[in-house]
Amino acid sequence: MMYIDPHIHVTSRTTDDYEAMQKAGIVAVIEPAFWLGQPRTKVGSFQDYFSSLVGWERFRAKQFGIVHYCTIGLNSKEANNEALAEEVMELLPLYVGKEGVVAIGEIGYDDQTAAEDRFYRLQLELAKDVDLPVMIHTPHRDKKKGTVRSMDVSEEHGLDPKMVIVDHNNEETVREVLDRGYWAAFTIYPHTKMGSERMVDIVKQYGPERIIVDSAADWGISDPLAVPKTAALMKERGIPEEHIQLTCYGNALKAYGQSGQMEEKDWLEKEPIDQTKKHGGNTVLRGGQKPRVDNDSSNIIEN
Amino acid sequence: MMLLATIRQFLIKVLSQSAPRESMNWLDEQVVKVTGAKGNMKLFLAFSQASRYFSKETLALDESDQATAREIRSGFQPSFWTTLQTARTILVLEAVSEKNDDWIPTLDKLFESADMHELEALYAALPLYPFPEKLKKRASEGLRTNITSVFDAIALNNPYPAEFLDEPAWNQLVLKAIFMQRPLYRITGADARANVNLAKTLVDYVHERWSAGRNVMPELWRFLSPFADMEILGMFEKVLKEGSKLEKEAVTLACFHSEHAGCKELLDRYPDYLAAIREGSLYWAAVGESYDLER
Numbered sequence: 355m356m357y358i359d360p361h362i363h364v365t366s367r368t369t370d371d372y373e374a375m376q377k378a379g380i381v382a383v384i385e386p387a388f389w390l391g392q393p394r395t396k397v398g399s400f401q402d403y404f405s406s407l408v409g410w411e412r413f414r415a416k417q418f419g420i421v422h423y424c425t426i427g428l429n430s431k432e433a434n435n436e437a438l439a440e441e442v443m444e445l446l447p448l449y450v451g452k453e454g455v456v457a458i459g460e461i462g463y464d465d466q467t468a469a470e471d472r473f474y475r476l477q478l479e480l481a482k483d484v485d486l487p488v489m490i491h492t493p494h495r496d497k498k499k500g501t502v503r504s505m506d507v508s509e510e511h512g513l514d515p516k517m518v519i520v521d522h523n524n525e526e527t528v529r530e531v532l533d534r535g536y537w538a539a540f541t542i543y544p545h546t547k548m549g550s551e552r553m554v555d556i557v558k559q560y561g562p563e564r565i566i567v568d569s570a571a572d573w574g575i576s577d578p579l580a581v582p583k584t585a586a587l588m589k590e591r592g593i594p595e596e597h598i599q600l601t602c603y604g605n606a607l608k609a610y611g612q613s614g615q616m617e618e619k620d621w622l623e624k625e626p627i628d629q630t631k632k633h634g635g636n637t638v639l640r641g642g643q644k645p646r647v648d649n650d651s652s653n654i655i656e657n
Numbered sequence: 658m659m660l661l662a663t664i665r666q667f668l669i670k671v672l673s674q675s676a677p678r679e680s681m682n683w684l685d686e687q688v689v690k691v692t693g694a695k696g697n698m699k700l701f702l703a704f705s706q707a708s709r710y711f712s713k714e715t716l717a718l719d720e721s722d723q724a725t726a727r728e729i730r731s732g733f734q735p736s737f738w739t740t741l742q743t744a745r746t747i748l749v750l751e752a753v754s755e756k757n758d759d760w761i762p763t764l765d766k767l768f769e770s771a772d773m774h775e776l777e778a779l780y781a782a783l784p785l786y787p788f789p790e791k792l793k794k795r796a797s798e799g800l801r802t803n804i805t806s807v808f809d810a811i812a813l814n815n816p817y818p819a820e821f822l823d824e825p826a827w828n829q830l831v832l833k834a835i836f837m838q839r840p841l842y843r844i845t846g847a848d849a850r851a852n853v854n855l856a857k858t859l860v861d862y863v864h865e866r867w868s869a870g871r872n873v874m875p876e877l878w879r880f881l882s883p884f885a886d887m888e889i890l891g892m893f894e895k896v897l898k899e900g901s902k903l904e905k906e907a908v909t910l911a912c913f914h915s916e917h918a919g920c921k922e923l924l925d926r927y928p929d930y931l932a933a934i935r936e937g938s939l940y941w942a943a944v945g946e947s948y949d950l951e952r
Binding site: 401404405408409410412413445447448449451452453454614657 | 698701702705706708709769770771772773774775776803804805806869870871
């Protein structure tokens with residue numbers, strides 16, 4: 355089966371992860387612009403980060419046969435540095451129109467401060483202007499209120515719920531998010547967000563419609579195989595194949611495909627994933643590299 | 658010196674042969690907006706959004722189009738260009754001027770915020786911008802990339818590097834192309850820019866590879882041919898004795914084009930591929946193409 359991980363910060367992951375993801379059936383990923391652990395202090399750091407999302411990281415993913423998309427936005431945490439946030443807002447129009455940018459995101463609330471509210475609203479307007487979906491990051495703390503508020507404000511600005519993906523849901527938020535017509539994404543991330551067993555129960559209870567599974571794997575303890583692992587668990591526990599296909603592939607494609615920047619043919623019409631083959635006349639590996647043959651337990655590292 | 662207006666006209670003509678009418682209409686509208694606008698935002702948006710209207714299919718050019726391209730700008734080979742990059746180049750050429758160079762900061766900003774395909778377009782158009790000598794640093798910077806397609810946009814089928822890069826930057830281009838195993842026969846003007854410093858570095862490189870139990874790409878020998886000395890002759894002989902068929906063919910070619918008396922003597926002892934050279938079936942591009950197929 356093919357999978358999409360529609361929320362993963364692959365910039366923070368190793369090539370081993372890319373290999374494992376490709377082997378597990380992940381054909382495409384979406385990397386939302388977020389913070390980097392260390393707060394940025396200069397607008398140039400944002401610019402280089404956005405450039406790497408549409409440049410180097412896309413190339414890196416391609417070497418492993420995975421199609422890389424991204425979302426562009428100012429995250430809620432760093433919206434609190436208002437002087438810097440204003441400069442970042444001026445930068446966004448340079449990036450939102452680029453190829454493979456499938457949404458404005460991840461935006462929303464962290465502490466739910468006035469500054470976060472201000473930049474969230476500005477970016478909702480930007481999304482409307484450029485006709486892109488929005489990926490909402492719901493807060494870890496005071497989640498339920500924050501989730502409701504994110505939707506209220508989005509509606510105040512006239513966004514159609516079908517253009518908005520509300521991420522990091524849990525058992526307490528899912529009902530209202532679905533009832534109001536939004537896409538409900540769930541992040542399988544140990545300890546802080548969801549475990550895969552809870553995810554299986556949610557799909558059993560709510561069915562597959564508008565539900566999306568992602569990993570949000572980043573520089574913390576997280577799992578880049580969360581989507582295929584959750585899919586396998588769903589299968590083990592008797593969830594129909596079609597529901598697995600929708601929650602771990604089809605829904606994400608439909609939601610973010612509304613950008614016009616993501617289509618199934620992007621990975622279906624690609625050459626078979628064989629690193630010895632060439633992509634458009636170029637080898638997929640950097641110069642001089644040989645394709646990796648296999649992981650074995652030998653201490654010999656190839657020359 | 659070519660005129661910007663002539664280049665733009667030519668690009669629009671060849672693009673309209675390959676792209677749908679609606680896409681050309683969009684481009685016409687954008688050109689009007691870009692030229693009429695204050696500030697650069699219209700240019701930046703159109704430059705990015707061109708991907709929604711143009712595909713990455715290669716331009717369809719007939720022989721006379723290709724000849725016109727060479728007349729307008731020697732070494733210009735748009736037959737390697739996609740329709741998308743051609744549209745992007747048309748937009749950028751609207752923003753530059755032959756009269757003064759005050760547009761360079763705008764070009765810098767485009768480079769700094771570009772994605773992978775945008776970088777390919779910007780770098781491949783290096784030979785078309787006015788004030789080309791002011792873009793030498795930009796070209797050298799671009800060659801530091803590890804994204805193969807971006808490197809190729811500068812290094813391959815592009816007359817800019819051979820004409821404008823100084824020797825250290827040029828030598829880096831060739832060395833890096835070898836490291837990245839790019840097809841060297843597609844580097845425009847490579848023979849004319851061969852130099853002894855490059856040859857010396859390549860000799861060291863070959864020794865380093867051989868010590869590590871690795872071989873080198875056959876096209877490399879082309880750059881040692883004009884500077885053959887006793888050490889290089891020794892290398893040639895080693896390959897003629899121990900190399901693969903393609904490596905031996907390459908070294909035979911290098912010897913054939915060398916003036917050094919030792920090379921003629923080597924060829925007398927290893928004449929296997931001489932006939933192929935004389936009948937025209939063995940030449941550098943053929944070596945490069947065979948190597949590409951082998952990998």
